[in-house]
Amino acid sequence: MNVTLPDGNQLELADGATGADAAAAIGPGLARVALAVRQKGEIRDLARPLLEGETLEIITPKSDGALDIIRHDAAHVLAAAVMELYPGVKISIGPPIEHGFYYDFDFPEGVTVSDADFARIEQKMGEHINADESFVREEVTVAEALERFREEGQDYKVELIEDLVADQQVQTVSLYTNGPFTDLCRGPHAPGTKRIKAFKLQSVAGAYWRGDSARQQLTRIYGTAFFSKDDLKMRMKRLELARARDHRKLGPQLGLFAFNDTAAGAAFWLPKGTTIFNSLVALSREMGTAHGYTEVKTPQLFDAELWKTSGHWFKYRDHMFVTEAEGQPLALKPMNCPGHCQLFKMQKWSYRDLPARFSEPGLLHRNELSGTLHGLLRVRHFVQDDAHIFCAPEQTLDEVKGCLNMAFETYAHFGIVPDIELSTRPENRIGEDSVWDESEGILKQALDDRELSYVINEGDGAFYGPKIDLHFTDSLDRSWQLGTVQLDFNFPERFDLTYTGADNAEHRVVMLHRALFGSYERFIGILIEDTAGELPLWLAPVQVAVLPIADRHAPAGQQVIAALDAAGLRSELDDRTESIGRKIRDAELRKLPFMLVIGDREAETGTVSVREHRRGDTGSMPAEEFVERLSHRTALRGA
Ligand SMILES: [Zn+2]
Ligand SMILES: [Zn+2]
Structure with a gap:
């Protein structure tokens, strides 16, 4: 048989050759790193027979879509580990997603899982990975698959198969087995579990079976996997930065x-x-x-007739808040x-x-x-x-x-x-x-x-x-x-x-x-x-903090505030009985763009001593000049 390589060359192989055969025929280096193949736009297991005459791309860790493969592998490994650790658990689905994977579980009555259990689960996952279990695909009849999952009490799998039959009239389904674990799955998977070089469980969340809030609430465990420990480290570092900047944390912290x-x-x-x-x-x-x-x-609220004309009533109604008045349906x-x-x-x-x-x-x-x-x-x-x-x-x-x-x-x-x-x-x-x-x-x-x-x-x-x-x-x-x-x-x-x-x-x-x-x-x-909460000057809710050094400088500070107010600039007077060092530190923490320090000299001469966030002391100038400069900058709305 023949397949076409991405460079246009033909590769001749024995009839019935698999992706693994093709990779080996091209070179032993490629055979070692090959994960899967892509033919007709579909990623397929290395062990499956190739499609005659079609273009063939060997998927390696560097290819598009490669991470999805090992993350899907990792989801299966997670399910395998959880089934061993929690007898009686029911499994539902476990796909790769952007940046990682998840698997949804229905734990037996009284069993809850939290991140405190991750170390134990990760250890079990590590055992499956170190054993380099092969992912073995088999096509079985619907009847066989149903019998198998019914026997195991895996009701969610049974429902999934029944729906496949109802929706797509399938006669057979594919199963993937790694070690002791078998899942209903379309694939594709890498040849073995050891292709996962680094992984980590990340969080637990509730999820409804099939996203339907009327149905069973499941426990979703999220994780991620990579081809190298460094990649995983980099991802974790980035997540840490993102967590520190999480607007749900900063918003309340900054009083927004x-x-x-x-x-x-x-x-x-x-x-x-x-x-x-x-x-x-x-x-x-x-x-x-x-x-x-x-x-x-x-208006906010429209008669259903408008939504019928627009088509929303038929296609988008689940996402609309519907109410009624005098028997007439309305929607926001x-x-x-x-x-x-x-x-x-x-x-x-x-x-x-x-x-x-x-x-x-x-x-x-x-x-x-x-x-x-x-x-x-x-x-x-x-x-x-x-x-x-x-x-x-x-x-x-x-x-x-x-x-x-x-x-x-x-x-x-x-x-x-x-x-x-x-x-x-x-x-x-x-x-x-x-x-x-x-x-x-x-x-x-x-x-x-x-x-x-x-x-x-x-x-x-x-x-x-x-x-x-x-x-x-x-x-x-x-x-x-x-x-x-x-x-x-x-x-x-x-x-x-x-x-x-x-x-x-x-x-x-x-x-x-x-x-x-x-x-x-x-x-x-x-x-x-x-x-990270340091908004451009023109958008900052407090643009200037006025910081009198001692109580006796507060009236001068008040005058500066009045001038800023008159120019439409947003300022706050920090007249607490605190040291100036403390006041500066607090304003820095609040990420306020400007601080004006007022002491004896400033109060006497009508000047302000200017500190800019991240730049520090930038000298002193007459208060009017500062107000004028700042008004000019904010009017331009500079980034
Ligand atoms: Zn799967
Ligand atoms: Zn529009």
């Missing part, structure tokens, strides 16, 4: 916001946090005005778009009035499962810096460019240079191919005209149109999606949105969705973690 069980998934904004929030909204408003947007306000908006479409439709539009650019710092509600909520990053209640543009087709290019300009101007205030992704038509979509050709062309042209570099995500667009996504890589190398510019062919059809053209006929409008921060909540969470 807090969470409370009385409102899961919604933040309580304290005065300082509210200042940050409002500063961002103010920036968005100013930018909007400069870029020709008009702000609108649309999870998005602003349908409201803006309705608003657009309430007026007649001529081509001369377009484009219409509606912006709204809209309060949204989405019903996320409580287990998925995460500080400000995943909430039920949030405000988006949302906007929708309704324009004539020939205006689309300029509008997309306008959105990009606004995005770059906005992000510059945070020192953010976004990575750009263009997502094109997915398999399931509405709209003619010619319309997709044109719209994708418009987005490309807008990016090319600005000479921006971008990655194309083939097939990753929304079903209703292509989009440009703007990502940000933070100081810990984590990528966050911030903004989006999306073309939409769906809503203009569903809401029948038109304008009267120069030809006096009715034409369909083009709709764009645009958000730059995403949600204010999430953006603030990301900013806090990126900067």
Whole structure:
């Protein structure tokens, strides 16, 4: 038989040859490190017969997707260890995920597992890994598999198999065995457990069977695995840094916001946090005005009819908070778009009035499962810096460019240079191919005209149109999606949105969705973690701490505060009876950008002695001069 290698060369092998045979035929070095093969886009076990005539890529630890393989291996090893240590435990599923893996268990009555048990479980896992158990795949009939798992009392596996039969009419399923442990699994796996060179269990969480809160609550154990101990160490170091910067810790610590069980998934904004929030909204408003947007306000609660028109009632209802009044179903908006479409439709539009650019710092509600909520990053209640543009087709290019300009101007205030992704038509979509050709062309042209570099995500667009996504890589190398510019062919059809053209006929409008921060909540969470709470000066809730050296200097300090207030700068007087050293240290800990020390000389001459966070003493100057300089800096909103 023949297979094609990535360099185009043919490799001749005996009939029925496996991936391991191919790797050995290429070279003994490759055979040693080979983990699996990729053929027809699918990663397959080394031990499986190759697909004749297809291109063959040997997967090694350096290949894309290699970590997923050993993390999946590690999930099986975890389940093997847990079954040995906790007789009677039921296993459900254990996939690799970003940065690691998990396995969900149903422990017998009265048994709880916490991180205190990790050392014991890890030791058992280590035994399985040191034994270098092979992963052996077998295809068995559904009846055989059902009998096996029923006998073992593994009800979750039985349910999974029954569903596979019902949904996909499968006749056989694959099992993987390593050592004493057998799991229902599609694979792929590495040849043996010893390919896992470093691993660690990380946390325990509750998880519902099949993500359904009406079903059994399971115990999820998370872990991670790597090809080297150094890689694991690096990951742990990064996690430690991230933990120190966790916005859920820093937010309350810096007096910005807090969470409370009385409102899961919604933040309580304290005065300082509210200042940050409002500063961002103010920036968005100013930018909007400069870029020709008009702000609108649309309702929170809409009749179900609107959601039926938009399609949310059928596709998104599980994520909406639904209520009723006088027997009529209503729902809180999870998005602003349908409201803006309705608003657009309430007026007649001529081509001369377009484009219409509606912006709204809209309060949204989405019903996320409580287990998925995460500080400000995943909430039920949030405000988006949302906007929708309704324009004539020939205006689309300029509008997309306008959105990009606004995005770059906005992000510059945070020192953010976004990575750009263009997502094109997915398999399931509405709209003619010619319309997709044109719209994708418009987005490309807008990016090319600005000479921006971008990655194309083939097939990753929304079903209703292509989009440009703007990502940000933070100081810990984590990528966050911030903004989006999306073309939409769906809503203009569903809401029948038109304008009267120069030809006096009715034409369909083009709709764009645009958000730059995403949600204010999430953006603030990301900013806090990126900067470890040291926000840019213009955004800092307290910009200046005024520190009188002794009580007798407090009146002079008060005068400086009054001057700062008058200039719209945010300051605090530290008039505690503490040493100046202590006051400086406390202000440093609170990460306040500026400290003004006032002693005898300053009080007499109307000057301030300036200390800047992280820079230390920067000399003294007249108080008015400091106020003027700082006003200038904050007005520019420099990063
Ligand atoms: Zn598996
Ligand atoms: Zn929208």
